[in-house]
Amino acid sequence: MITKKDVEHIGWLARIKLSDEEKEEFTTQLNSILDYFAKLDEIDPNVAPTHHVSGVVNVFRDDAVKESLDQKDVLQNAPKKEEGFFKGPRIV
Amino acid sequence: MTSISEIKKRMKETSAEEVVQSLFDKIERSKLNAFITLTKEQALKEARKADKNGAKGALAAIPIAVKDNISTRGIRTTCASKILKGYVPPYDAHVIGRLKAEGAIIIGKTNMDEFAMGSSTETSFFGPTRNPHDLSRVPGGSSGGSAATVAGGEVPIALGSDTGGSVRCPASFCGVVGLKPTYGLVSRYGLISYANSLEQIGPLGCSVEDVALLLDVIAGHDPRDSTSHVVKKKRYIDELEDDVSDIKIGVPKEYFEGVDKGVEKAVWDGIKLLEDMGASYSEIGLSHTKYALASYYIIAMSEASSNLARFDGVRYGLRLKKDKDWHTTFSEIRADGFGEEVKRRILLGTYALSAGYYGRYYLKALKVRTLIKQDFENAFKKVDVLIAPTMPFTAFKIGEKIDDPLSLYMADVNTVPINLAGVPSISIPCGFANGLPIGMQIIGKHFDEGAILRMAYTFEKHVEATE
Numbered sequence: 286m287i288t289k290k291d292v293e294h295i296g297w298l299a300r301i302k303l304s305d306e307e308k309e310e311f312t313t314q315l316n317s318i319l320d321y322f323a324k325l326d327e328i329d330p331n332v333a334p335t336h337h338v339s340g341v342v343n344v345f346r347d348d349a350v351k352e353s354l355d356q357k358d359v360l361q362n363a364p365k366k367e368e369g370f371f372k373g374p375r376i377v
Numbered sequence: 378m379t380s381i382s383e384i385k386k387r388m389k390e391t392s393a394e395e396v397v398q399s400l401f402d403k404i405e406r407s408k409l410n411a412f413i414t415l416t417k418e419q420a421l422k423e424a425r426k427a428d429k430n431g432a433k434g435a436l437a438a439i440p441i442a443v444k445d446n447i448s449t450r451g452i453r454t455t456c457a458s459k460i461l462k463g464y465v466p467p468y469d470a471h472v473i474g475r476l477k478a479e480g481a482i483i484i485g486k487t488n489m490d491e492f493a494m495g496s497s498t499e500t501s502f503f504g505p506t507r508n509p510h511d512l513s514r515v516p517g518g519s520s521g522g523s524a525a526t527v528a529g530g531e532v533p534i535a536l537g538s539d540t541g542g543s544v545r546c547p548a549s550f551c552g553v554v555g556l557k558p559t560y561g562l563v564s565r566y567g568l569i570s571y572a573n574s575l576e577q578i579g580p581l582g583c584s585v586e587d588v589a590l591l592l593d594v595i596a597g598h599d600p601r602d603s604t605s606h607v608v609k610k611k612r613y614i615d616e617l618e619d620d621v622s623d624i625k626i627g628v629p630k631e632y633f634e635g636v637d638k639g640v641e642k643a644v645w646d647g648i649k650l651l652e653d654m655g656a657s658y659s660e661i662g663l664s665h666t667k668y669a670l671a672s673y674y675i676i677a678m679s680e681a682s683s684n685l686a687r688f689d690g691v692r693y694g695l696r697l698k699k700d701k702d703w704h705t706t707f708s709e710i711r712a713d714g715f716g717e718e719v720k721r722r723i724l725l726g727t728y729a730l731s732a733g734y735y736g737r738y739y740l741k742a743l744k745v746r747t748l749i750k751q752d753f754e755n756a757f758k759k760v761d762v763l764i765a766p767t768m769p770f771t772a773f774k775i776g777e778k779i780d781d782p783l784s785l786y787m788a789d790v791n792t793v794p795i796n797l798a799g800v801p802s803i804s805i806p807c808g809f810a811n812g813l814p815i816g817m818q819i820i821g822k823h824f825d826e827g828a829i830l831r832m833a834y835t836f837e838k839h840v841e842a843t844e
Binding site for chain 2: 291292298299301319327332333334344358361364365372376
């Protein structure tokens with residue numbers, strides 16, 4: 286069972302601000318979905334996990350200089366930029 | 378519906394420009410809401426160029442619609458989300474490069490569930506797409522716009538993406554053909570990630586032949602996607618033979634549990650028809666199927682919580698007018714930009730990956746995934762393909778399930794195991810119930826798209842002949 290306080294904490298971890306109504310609604314919905322996920326408690330398979338079906342482990346390439354996107358193209362979608370850089374919110 | 382050969386014939390009689398213009402006339406009058414963005418000016422320009430210089434390539438001057446989570450240089454790409462407001466990709470996805478190289482004309486970007494999270498195309502920021510067979514019903518999802526516009530005869534072919542059924546579900550609900558390729562067959566470069574270990578871009582069309590032709594164009598190795606496989610390039614179109622006499626079909630009984638009577642009958646009729654054509658069938662078990670849905674959703678949501686962390690308003694998308702501290706800024710942008718279903722999945726994924734729950738949810742789901750994959754490997758030691766209903770029912774009403782997320786997740790019960798195992802599957806129309814199309818899926822071995830396409834092709838030829 287997760288509580289409204291848990292939902293608030295998950296929202297903090299996920300960087301999504303939740304309104305009070307959302308916290309209520311998600312608490313109910315997340316609990317019903319997690320109840321369903323509890324189906325997996327029925328089994329405890331002694332097998333290796335499958336992260337990827339392809340079986341590919343490491344794919345290497347030569348460390349060669351290649352053409353990349355133009356700085357102008359890369360910055361074209363940035364809502365805030367300054368002197369050729371993306372401008373993020375203040376960190377400290 | 379309008380096939381590629383019909384388009385070619387009409388272009389020969391008139392011109393590419395006239396045909397493309399006529400499609401836009403139809404789309405602009407359409408009630409389907411299948412498109413988020415139309416690229417009319419550019420499309421007509423390319424059509425005129427084709428008329429003047431002659432069209433070249435496997436898809437020469439053929440109009441195509443593209444799902445709006447596939448990056449298109451210079452054409453806004455939204456994932457049907459408010460958070461990507463104003464985003465115009467500076468580069469093309471691999472598949473878009475392939476379409477352009479083969480002469481296809483992009484008509485527009487199609488509507489979808491926000492970030493491909495849904496089975497009904499109701500979670501789009503741009504409003505729901507409607508099913509051409511009944512406008513009060515959903516087209517399926519998440520590639521609902523792509524399936525609906527093909528079914529409505531607005532465009533011959535379209536691209537979708539399939540993470541847990543998002544090509545096959547709308548193909549089934551709209552009565553078109555849709556294929557999810559083997560994981561690694563089609564490059565995901567430029568596909569905006571939702572659950573990257575599960576998803577593939579896939580073709581939709583009104584015939585098996587058109588789907589095979591489009592798959593030929595988009596399949597193949599691309600070094601920019603490290604999960605893309607180097608497979609010997611073969612032409613799927615050459616595999617379309619009217620012969621299934623060497624094929625052993627497996628019918629997984631678990632996939633018929635809880636399926637509507639009308640759907641069950643239509644799929645069995647389909648299997649019997651293939652038996653009449655010379656294939657043999659036997660019932661088999663895929664014993665871990667009952668754990669697939671929980672495993673799928675845990676993995677998909679976990680991957681989503683990580684993949685969607687990039688939407689923070691720094692490099693693209695929504696931004697607050699005035700920044701606050703970084704945590705508040707990002708949290709408020711994401712609160713405003715993401716819709717309810719996307720938030721729900723990010724929250725659940727974050728929870729499943731968080732300290733103390735990783736082993737119970739995420740790791741367990743990955744182990745179950747191994748069991749599901751082994752189920753398929755064991756089945757394919759005995760049979761060549763598997764046949765099952767794509768969806769347990771036909772298209773439901775808009776609004777019917779959207780307030781109960783779990784009931785909507787349950788609709789994917791037959792499509793998600795295929796993505797967990799990474800095998801290919803094609804959904805093909807096999808009948809109607811109360812005027813609504815029913816889809817049958819043919820599932821194959823890894824990289825054996827040839828067999829399922831041949832099977833679907835034979836079926837399509839004879840089901841038409843008998844109706």
